[in-house]
Amino acid sequence: METYTLRPRAEAPSDRRYRIDYEGELNPAQHAAATTLDGPVLVVAGAGSGKTRTLVYRVARLVESGVNPGQILLLTFTRKAAEEMLRRASALVGASCEQVAGGTFHSFANVVLRRTARRLGMKPGFTILDRSDSEDVVNLLRSRAGLDRKERRFPRKNAIVEIFSMAVNRSTTVPALLEDGYAHLYEHLEDLVRLEEGYRRYKRDRDLVDYDDLLVLLRDLVRDYADVAAQLSRTYRYIMVDEYQDTNRLQAEIVRGLAVAHDNVMAVGDDSQSIYSFRGATFRNIMEFPDLFPATRIIKLEENYRSTQPILDLANAVIERAAEKHTKILHAHRGPGGPPMLVQCADEQAQSRFICQRILELREEGVSLDDIAVLFRSSFHSFDLELELQRADVPFVKRGGFKFIETAHVKDVLAHLRIVANPRDAVSWHRVLLLLDGVGPKKADDIFTHLAEATTIEAVSEGLATYPRRGAYTKDLTHLAALLAEIAPDELPPGEKVARIVAFYTPMLRQIHREDFPKREKDLEHFITIAGRYRSVASLLSDMALEPPTDSVGNVLAAEVEEGLLTLSTIHSAKGLEWHTIFVIWLVDGRFPSYLNLHDGDEVEEERRLLYVAVTRAKDNLYLSYPIDIYDRAAGMVLGQPSRFVQGLPESILPGMQVIESGGFR
DNA sequence: AACAAGTTGTTTTTT
DNA sequence: ACAACTTGTT
Structure with a gap:
């Protein structure tokens, strides 16, 4: 069989060289921003002021001036935004711009942490928990601690996770946070603090990482490991951060650490468009940027080209x-x-x-x-x-x-895949085991405990085989073990793995959602297609957690x-x-x-x-x-x-x- | 202990 | 309108 690969067509051949007319294409402020390459720069860019255009030309200018695209880091709010900019930059100076490192803080942290996990005492195969996964863990710990009794009126899982997350993103502690803003929960302070510690330990013991951990761990890495920070700083000689008004203090610290060797940072933002304070973002980050980077050059883009x-x-x-x-x-x-x-x-x-x-x-x-x-x-x-x-x-x-990725049935399928990637992923195990007939929270916990030592799929199969068999779930466990063994091999492409999980899961889906399973089966078909676009399970899982498809199904x-x-x-x-x-x-x-x-x-x-x-x-x-x-x-x-x-x-x-x-x- | 039916509360924005 | 929690039955 003939094989070939298709690559995106470059809009301009990479060897093509011509001078870009920066003066003619940009206004004076944009020009200054695009051509000030070294040292810290803060660009205050009003809405519609050609901010993206300016960043695109700056990337082009850097590449044109001989900077290796791999040494440029472009942090944006979504991966799409980064891709769009790099596509446009490529059209100016050639396809090499595609090699610019770009994405969100979270996805960048993910990439760096996979490489450096061992330094932090973690496994590179850690699993990323999304918000509802975190809530599941907290809920489990909450009932284990006996905090789910009605008369205590203890906060619900989403409120608890909200508080934990807010404390991290505002760089404060749970007690301090409660004091200022959540006074009505102050009576539960001790339990909440204990719960938070338990949550932390639970994640650490099982190689689980939530969204906030990604930022915290990267911050710790660049703050506490000087050699790693220096290394990263040498790798990324030019850093650009878009939407700076929506970054929080952790992210500012990360930028500071990444730039330690050179201070070549451009932050772009608009304090009038700061809309993510619920995530700990503060537009004061913009005001404080010059404190973080002395000798910052400030450039304002105030001409609006968009609106009437x-x-x-x-x-x-x-x-x-x-x-x-x-x-x-x-x-x-x-x-x-x-x-x-x-x-x-x-x-x-x-x-x-x-x-x-x-x-x-x-x-x-x-x-x-x-x-x-x-x-x-x-x-x-x-x-x-x-x-x-x-x-x-x-x-x-x-x-x-x-x-779409947050729907129960897609999460169920994903959980099987996550187990294979990280057999210690207790959250996914719980989810998968609960699907089996006759297995509830208690039994699921028991089975997982039985598997506790298993860190490979072989050991898992072994463990499932030796689990004492009684009751309806006997056959189901055997089938599950067979499925996991079947989808474990690395050679099997992700799309194929997902297809097999879906085949395994569909009967259960029909059982659980007797009313509306056709719609859900369609979702799963769609998910198989999505998985088919990936080369590795690891990248599929990272993307599903960090950059899930946004369109509401096909x-x-x-x-x-x-x-x-x-x-x-x-x-x-x-x-x-x-x-x-x-x-x-x-x-x-x-x-x-x-x-x-x-x-x-x-x-x-x-x-x-x-x-x-x-x-x-x-x-x-x-x-x-x-x-x-x-x-x-x-x-x-x-x-x-x-x-x-x-x-x-x-x-x-x-x-x-x-x-x-x-x-x-x- | 698991499951099904019935009751009560709770609502935002996102990586 | 829906999800989370409670109660009752197998």
Whole structure:
């Protein structure tokens, strides 16, 4: 059989050399940022100010000036963002830019830690726990400690994990955190501290690493192991960090440590767009960057090339009212345009109908669905709209919110794969064993204990074979052992492994989800396809934990992709992107800002910045909409006032409109 | 100890 | 509307 490999086609041959006209392509501030190569640089880049373009040209400039692309590190908020930049840089100076190291802090930490795990006393094959895995572990430890009795009113697993994570990301401790912000949980301080210690030990003993550990371990590595830090610093001679306003202190320490040998760091960010404080991010990182790196050169990009003047006027008006003054005002480069509109709708259905109709009209006018996005504060805000779009045959993708990888059945399949990669992964064992008939938490624990010494799949099979057999699960255990042995060999491609697990799992799936298993089987088919794209199980597992596929399953026909796809997205997931037309829905006080954040001034401010981010995504058209006549169960009140962020804005900046529906009901 | 049915609470954003 | 927890039955 003939074999061959396909590689992405380079947009420019790598040997092609021509001078890039930096002066002609960039404005003076962008030019300064792109051509200041050595030493610390802080770029304060307003929305739409050509930040990406600037970074792309800087990568090109570095490569052009003879820097080996492998010595450049580009830390971004998503891997997609890094890939996009490197693709564009490659188009300028050749495909070698693909060798630039890039990705998120978490994925970079993952790569470095796999190489250096032994220095930290860990196995390179450690397993990454996602949020729900962490919750499972904490829940287990919580009931073991007898903290699940009702009368204690001990916090639930998600609240506990939230606290542990927040403490890490804010570089503080659980007691300090409780004192300031979680006073109502103070009575549980001792138990929580003990639980946290137990959680830590549990992970360490089983080679489990959660998201926060990735950052902590990398920080420890560059802080406490001078030789490793020096080595990394020599490897990555030029470091660029995008979205710096959404980094936390740990990440700042990591940057500081990585650059120890040279100080060649460019941080790029916008304090007005800081929207991740719930993850411990602080826009003060930007202010403090010059403290971390003395002699920092500060460059501001304040020219906006994205939006029309009226849209920019609204953006400036929104941020103008912020409690803390921001460092810049955007100047428009594009001409006039239609004004943004604040649209009042009778109720949620009316809002959905309005959005849907307006989108259809735009399409008639020649605006591709690819150029339109609907943005919202919380993922569930789009549920009703999704139904309406489906009825109207408008194809869309949804970003943010629940991911396909987080569904129970996909996690079940993944758990089998994780066991093979790390037989000590207690979380996955628990999950897999519970699937068997007649096995509950107790028995699962017992079986896992029986396997405790097993660190290879051979030993696992041995262990399962010698487990005392009684009851319904006897056969199932044998089958499980056979499956694990079957999928263990490294030669078997990941796609094939997943296919075999799915074959093994499907009967159970039908049993568990008698009602809706066809849909779930489709998901698993999709997952087999995804797995087929990977060469190694390790990279598949890392990606599933750190960069899971964001598209909501392949339920879109190819023909529809041809004519374009509407985007529905949380504002958080829309960061860094832009569209011709933007709709921001549910601009109701209590939803946006969320009632959950109304009690704290800082949190209200963050929500304000969130609206600023939403507004500045728009190039030409912007609609803000809100329904009245809403009872909100969660908030326990009747909503219906437009968001405080737009109340009182002059009509000249944000004209108010009202949807009048005619022609009876639909 | 496991499972099924019934009850109570809880809602964001993401690596 | 859904998930987590509780109670009752096998």
